[in-house]
Structure formats: C-alpha cells, structure tokens
Amino acid sequence: MNTHEILGQLIEGTILEGPHWTEPVKVLTAKGRGNRIEVQAVGLITKRLWNKLLRAEDFDGAITVTQAGELAALDGNPTHFRLAAEAHRIRLAYQYDPHFAVSVSQVDPLPHQMDAVYSHLLTQPRIRFLIADDPGAGKTIMAGLTIKEEKFRGLVERILIVTPANLTDQWRRELHDKFGETFTVINRVTVGSSYGRNVWDDNPQCVTSIDFVARQDDILNMLRDVHWDLVIVDEAHKMAAYRYGQKVNKTQRYEFGEFLRDRTDHMLFLTATPHKGDPDNFALLLQLLDQDLYVNGQILAEASAHDENRIMIRRLKEDMKKFDGSPCFPPRHVQTLSYKLSPDELRLYDAVTEYVQQNFQRAEAAENRNVGLALTVLQRRLASSVAAIRLSLERRRKRLRDLQKLGKLRQEYGELPEDMDDLTEAERWKFEDDIVERLSMAENMAELEAEIEELDRLVQLARHTERNVTETKFEELRSVISGHISGRDERLLIFTEHKDTLDFLVGRLTNLGFHCCTIHGGMSLEKRIDAEREFFERKPSVLVATEAAGEGINL
Structure with a gap:
C-alpha cells in the first residue's frame, strides 16, 4: 500500500498493534509527512500518548490495523485465555479478598485462628509476635495462613522454620498437604548431599531442628551470611535464658535465637508453655522478638496486668469456640482403672524393683547419672508389661556377658542429651537401649559376674510369669x-x-x-x-x- 491508501485507513479510533508500541494504541490523528506518516495515538492500557513517524512499508505485515468498531478476530485458544485471566485474578485477589489464604488452602480455620492471623499478625508492618495458645489450638494452621498471606502480598520469599527434631516431618507434611507449600528438611543428610554448596542459600523454604543448628558450629557458620524474610520457631520456650542478679545465663538455644533475631525481617514464636513461673525468663524470651520492649520481668508483669502486651496472645482451650459458639474441644472424660497384680506378677515386680533400687543407690553414691538413668528406664519397662521387662533383662544380660568375655567394665556413657523430649523416638530408643543394656555399677569382674547371675534369676522369673500367668x-x-x-x-x-x-x-x-x-x-x-x-x-x-x-x- 502507498501512503495515501494507508492514511485512508488510519481514521480516528483505529486500533494499531505492532513492534513500535508496547501495547495496543488508538489512533488520534494521522498525517502525511513526505513519504512518511506521523501517527499520534493513545495506549489502551497505560493511557500513554504515543507519537511515531512511520514508513509505508511498516504497514506491510508488521502492524495490525483494526478499524474502529470492527471486532478483533476471536480465533485464540480459549483455554489459554481462561488460564491467563485466572492467573491475573489470583495475582490480585488479596487486594479484594481479605482472607485470601483461607480460600486457596485446604483448611477450615476456627475463629481464634482467624483472629490471631488477621487481627494481630498481618496488621503489623513487621511481625515480631508470640502465639502462646493452649495445646491443640492449631498453631501450625495459624503459621501456614501467615505464610500464604505474606507470600501473596510479596512480603516474604525466604522462610525458615525451627522446631524440635521430632516435629520437622510433621511441619513439612502439614504445610504441604494443607497449604501447598514445599519445605526442605535440613539435617545432616541434606548438608552431606550438598557438598560444596550452602543448603540454606539453595533452599528458600527450610525446616530444621533447633539443636541441629544451635549445637554445631559448622552448621551455624553456614547460616551467618544468610538472611531470611520470615523465621518461625515452634516450641519457642526451649530458647531459654535465666537471670541471676545482674548476670544472665544463656543456653545455646537462646544464643541461637539471638543469632536469628538479627538475620530476619519477620519473626513468629509458637509455644503452649511460655511462662515457667519466672518473669525474668519470660521477659528474656520476649527480648528475642523485641530487644528493647521488656528489659525485665517487672515491666513485663505490669504490661500484662494492664493487658498491654502487644507482641503476644494467649487463649485457653475453654475460651476457644467454633463459629456457631459451641466449644472447639469436646468434654474429656477421664477414668483411671486400677488392678491388682497376681502373686507371680507381684513377685517379679518386687524382685526387679529391689535390683533397681540397690544399683540405683550405688549410682547415686558415686554420682553416676548414666547408670541412674539406665535403671530408671528399666523400672519404667517393668511397669509397662511383663514382655517389655523380660526382653530388656535378656538383652542386658547378653550385653554384660559380652563385656565379661572381653574383660571390660562400662560405667559411663558419655554426654547425655540435654532434653530427651527433643529426640525422635527412634533416637531415644537407641539411646535408652544402649545405656540399659551396657552400663553397670560393677567395679570388678567378680561384681560383674554376680550381677549377671542376678539377671539370670530375674530372667527366669520373668519367663515363668509370662508363661504361666495371664497378665x-x-x-x-x-x-x-x-x-x-x-x-x-x-x-x-x-x-x-x-x-x-x-x-x-x-x-x-x-x-x-x-x-x-x-x-x-x-x-x-x-x-x-x-x-x-x-x-x-x-x-x-x-x-x-x-x-x-x-x-x-x-x-
């Protein structure tokens, strides 16, 4: 087409699309300038004014011309159009749906959970908060909703969740199943398989054990230069510190909390037992969230008395209601059943108890915590079942016989775990089996022989009871x-x-x-x-x- 023909098409209102504009434009005026055409147009999306000097050959395929009032061709892929529209709707949904995370998650939150997330956490420009509700309140759901809302608003991307070791898989699973969020569990296996790389940098959403990081300098050093948008700490009360006069005794876990405080924008603590009866301990915990808010227990107590603790909420089970006003937790009916041991069971119980007490007294006198703990575990197994105590006695006897053949005595285990509750059950079983089966207060081979003979007698008694008595x-x-x-x-x-x-x-x-x-x-x-x-x-x-x-x- 020549310049005259093109000018005939470019009447006011004509829609143009092509490489000369970043959006479709509507023609305002079109004038000939020698062998070129000056087009003034307005962007349909941005309303920007465009002024372009075009050649006639630009209109030979490079520019699409749609006359005013003429419908564009509707030959696009309708599925692609629907998906694009839906993606755009989701991207902007948080602007008109105040509870958008609820809509896109597999949860039906309760009123107290909605209140915590939407009335307390998300109203803060910088989240530094402690949720201290009773057990069973659904703190994982509150954390998950917070994560979703903050991500939709573009406020967080890198998230670290710190839990006791036995809860890492539970967190990973619940966040995936209920919120569609994929988190990587960071442990020794993960680190070992990422040789030469920093796993914290490689994974924007991580779950890890508090002790895995707090007690291993090499792991902690990998975190030093890593910044997080949001850190969530479950069972946060385990980050404990204690004040003695002017001195503060900080545990490794507390020091890890200080480490994290300086490397994150948002920080959320979760616990069902925030207060140990020590106001200063509680104030020190809250200082991990806000270093200057509560400098001692007295100031914290005064703030709590006037309901002015703005970085914490705590709700009791009795106060938690559903939307219809009914209790969230059905009434619990507790019934303790008593029973009387048979003569054979009582004989076994007394014999094992006497063995435990005699050795426990020796362990206490020698200040041997290892053997004392082993004997306590043995007593618990006695109370559990005849099968449990019989198998434990048999395994202990076998291990002591092995030591006897090697001419060895073993009274010490080494460093005990700081908190047995933080071990996974498999780890706790391994530890308990090791101390129960190997440790003895025998100081020489003669005493070891005597203890093995005593175990022979107890094993026979347990087998007799198990064989001849219905428990x-x-x-x-x-x-x-x-x-x-x-x-x-x-x-x-x-x-x-x-x-x-x-x-x-x-x-x-x-x-x-x-x-x-x-x-x-x-x-x-x-x-x-x-x-x-x-x-x-x-x-x-x-x-x-x-x-x-x-x-x-x-x-």
Whole structure:
C-alpha cells in the first residue's frame, strides 16, 4: 500500500498493534509527512500518548490495523485465555479478598485462628509476635495462613522454620498437604548431599531442628551470611535464658535465637508453655522478638496486668469456640482403672524393683547419672508389661556377658542429651537401649559376674510369669476394649511407651479377633501415614501407637 491508501485507513479510533508500541494504541490523528506518516495515538492500557513517524512499508505485515468498531478476530485458544485471566485474578485477589489464604488452602480455620492471623499478625508492618495458645489450638494452621498471606502480598520469599527434631516431618507434611507449600528438611543428610554448596542459600523454604543448628558450629557458620524474610520457631520456650542478679545465663538455644533475631525481617514464636513461673525468663524470651520492649520481668508483669502486651496472645482451650459458639474441644472424660497384680506378677515386680533400687543407690553414691538413668528406664519397662521387662533383662544380660568375655567394665556413657523430649523416638530408643543394656555399677569382674547371675534369676522369673500367668493389666485392658468396640462402629487408640509392649499388645489383640494397625518410631513417615489412613478408613479398628504418632502425623 502507498501512503495515501494507508492514511485512508488510519481514521480516528483505529486500533494499531505492532513492534513500535508496547501495547495496543488508538489512533488520534494521522498525517502525511513526505513519504512518511506521523501517527499520534493513545495506549489502551497505560493511557500513554504515543507519537511515531512511520514508513509505508511498516504497514506491510508488521502492524495490525483494526478499524474502529470492527471486532478483533476471536480465533485464540480459549483455554489459554481462561488460564491467563485466572492467573491475573489470583495475582490480585488479596487486594479484594481479605482472607485470601483461607480460600486457596485446604483448611477450615476456627475463629481464634482467624483472629490471631488477621487481627494481630498481618496488621503489623513487621511481625515480631508470640502465639502462646493452649495445646491443640492449631498453631501450625495459624503459621501456614501467615505464610500464604505474606507470600501473596510479596512480603516474604525466604522462610525458615525451627522446631524440635521430632516435629520437622510433621511441619513439612502439614504445610504441604494443607497449604501447598514445599519445605526442605535440613539435617545432616541434606548438608552431606550438598557438598560444596550452602543448603540454606539453595533452599528458600527450610525446616530444621533447633539443636541441629544451635549445637554445631559448622552448621551455624553456614547460616551467618544468610538472611531470611520470615523465621518461625515452634516450641519457642526451649530458647531459654535465666537471670541471676545482674548476670544472665544463656543456653545455646537462646544464643541461637539471638543469632536469628538479627538475620530476619519477620519473626513468629509458637509455644503452649511460655511462662515457667519466672518473669525474668519470660521477659528474656520476649527480648528475642523485641530487644528493647521488656528489659525485665517487672515491666513485663505490669504490661500484662494492664493487658498491654502487644507482641503476644494467649487463649485457653475453654475460651476457644467454633463459629456457631459451641466449644472447639469436646468434654474429656477421664477414668483411671486400677488392678491388682497376681502373686507371680507381684513377685517379679518386687524382685526387679529391689535390683533397681540397690544399683540405683550405688549410682547415686558415686554420682553416676548414666547408670541412674539406665535403671530408671528399666523400672519404667517393668511397669509397662511383663514382655517389655523380660526382653530388656535378656538383652542386658547378653550385653554384660559380652563385656565379661572381653574383660571390660562400662560405667559411663558419655554426654547425655540435654532434653530427651527433643529426640525422635527412634533416637531415644537407641539411646535408652544402649545405656540399659551396657552400663553397670560393677567395679570388678567378680561384681560383674554376680550381677549377671542376678539377671539370670530375674530372667527366669520373668519367663515363668509370662508363661504361666495371664497378665492382669492386659485382662483389664481387654475388658475395656470389649466394652467400647464390641458391636459398635468405633475406633480405639492405645498408647504405650515401649515397642516391646506394642508388639505384645498387637499379638494378643489380633488373636482375639481385633483388626490392629500400629505406629512406632521404627517406621518411615510414609508407613505411618498409611497406618493413619487405614485406622480412619476401617471400622472397627484398634491403633496401637507409641509417641511416634505425634512425629509427622497429627492424630
């Protein structure tokens, strides 16, 4: 086309698209300037005024001309258009939906959870806050909603979650299943598989154990130059410090809290037990959130008395309600069942207790905490079941015989864990088995021989009791189970501390015709999830579980 023909098309209102503009434009005027055309137009999106001097050949395919009132071709991919529109809607949704994270998550939050997130956390330009609700309040849900809202608003990208070791998998799973957020668990295996790289830099969303970082200088050093947008600390009360006069005694965990405080913009603490009866301890905890707000326990107490603690909320179970006003937690009916040991069971109990007490007294006199702890574990297994104490005695006897053959004595274990509750169940079992089976107060080989002979007697007594007596404790349990499940469409959850007792219960209950599934510390997270699903999908069913039922799953 020549210049005259093009000018005939470029009437006011004509829409032009092409490489000369970053958006579609509407023609205001078009004039010939020699062999060129001067076009003044306004952008349809930005309303920007464009003034371009174009050649006639520019209109030979490079520029699309749509006459005013003429419909554009509707031959695009409708699926792509719908997806683009939906993506744009989601990107802007937080601007008109104040609870957008709820809409895109697999949760139905309760009023107290909505209040914490939308009335306390998100109203702060810089989150520095402690949620100290009672257990079961759903602190993971509150944290997840906060993460989603902050990410949608473009305020956070790099997130670190710090928990006790036994909760890392549970956090990872819940954030993925309920909020679609993928977090990487950082542990020794993760670090070892990333040789030459900084795993904290490589992974923008991390979950790690407090002790994995706080007690290992090499891991801590990797974090020194890493900045986080949001840090969430579960069981934050474990970051403890204590004031003695003018001196403050800081634990490694507390020092790690100070380390994190200086390397993040937002910081959220979660705990169900914030106060240990020590106002200064509590004030020091809050100083990890705001270094200058509460310099001592007295100032904190005065602020709390006047309901002026602006960086913390605490709600009790009794105060938590659903949207219809009904209690969030159904009433709990506790019934303690007593039973009387049979003569054979009592004889075994007394014999093992005497063995434990005699050796425990020697351990106390020698200030040997290792052996004392081992004997305490042995006593707990005695109270658990005959099977548990019999197997423990047999394993202890075998290990002491092995030491006897080697001509060795072992009274010390080494450094004890600072907090047994922070170990995973598998780690705790390994530690307890090691001290129960190996440590002895014997000071020479003659004393070791005497202890092995005593263990021979106790093992024989335990075997006799297990073989000839129906365990009274189990009979009482069987009666209770029959009353709750027989003929009724219900499930029953039985907790026990020890794996040997779990195996005993499953064997006995299966023989009685009950369908049993188990969860314990020796199972992978995937197998625990499968057991959880089986328990909820099949009725009637009995789940026999150890404390591992709280690691990675949330019954």
